[in-house]
């Protein structure tokens with residue numbers, strides 16, 4: 001189960017590389033880890049990643065009537081929780097991802113869970129250039145992908161543009177706590193435990209080092225909050241979970 005992705009892809013997928021190369025590297029990496037992505041996530045997080053996704057979906061307070069959009073939906077793990085909620089509310093879920101291939105895999109997975117679910121249409125797109133009409137979504141959600149954004153200010157402007165007045169964003173991603181009790185714990189977990197466990201499970205250590213490096217590369221929460229406010233959102237806050245290991249950025253487009 002060892003991966004064979006060459007080292008240069010992990011370098012090229014990090015912020016600071018020319019976007020054309022970074023985009024290609026991100027696509028290659030995410031498409032090649034797809035067969036083992038869901039299982040490894042479950043093992044390595046002891047299933048807690050699913051609780052975080054549920055938390056993100058529950059955080060949405062519906063104040064606008066439109067469908068929801070799951071950005072960087074990948075294999076559809078966050079989308080599955082949203083689907084469960086939206087079916088009951090009679091709303092539709094739209095998905096987008098850099099990779100059309102992953103959108104297809106996610107769509108199959110969602111249909112296998114529930115054949116009667118609404119058709120899962122999606123659009124292959126970069127998160128900071130979304131091919132959707134203005135004011136067309138009631139909420140936009142995202143799980144574990146913010147760190148791969150190329151242009152944060154551009155992404156937040158796009159979110160504001162495509163949301164209906166009263167619409168909400170809920171953006172979930174991991175954090176590398178830099179202070180407090182969580183900092184020591186996570187240094188040990190990310191630096192020593194996770195790479196070993198990933199190795200025992202047959203994952204490529206480089207893939208998990210890339211995950212850690214990309215989490216560390218996320219801008220400070222205050223910068224993300226300021227950028228959301230700058231894009232026009234109100235009631236913006238960053239909520240922390242599990243000793244600071246995840247953040248959920250929420251904000252509303254004014255009515």
Ligand SMILES: C[S@@+](CC[C@H](N)C(=O)[O-])C[C@H]1O[C@@H](n2cnc3c(N)ncnc32)[C@H](O)[C@@H]1O
Nearest residue numbers: 030072073074077078097098126127143145148
């Ligand atoms: C770690 S997966 C997360 C998938 C899913 N949201 C979840 O909760 O498991 C990251 C996803 O982000 C996508 N992605 C990475 N960079 C992107 C970008 N700049 N724009 C859009 N999608 C991107 C990848 O193709 C991949 O499917």
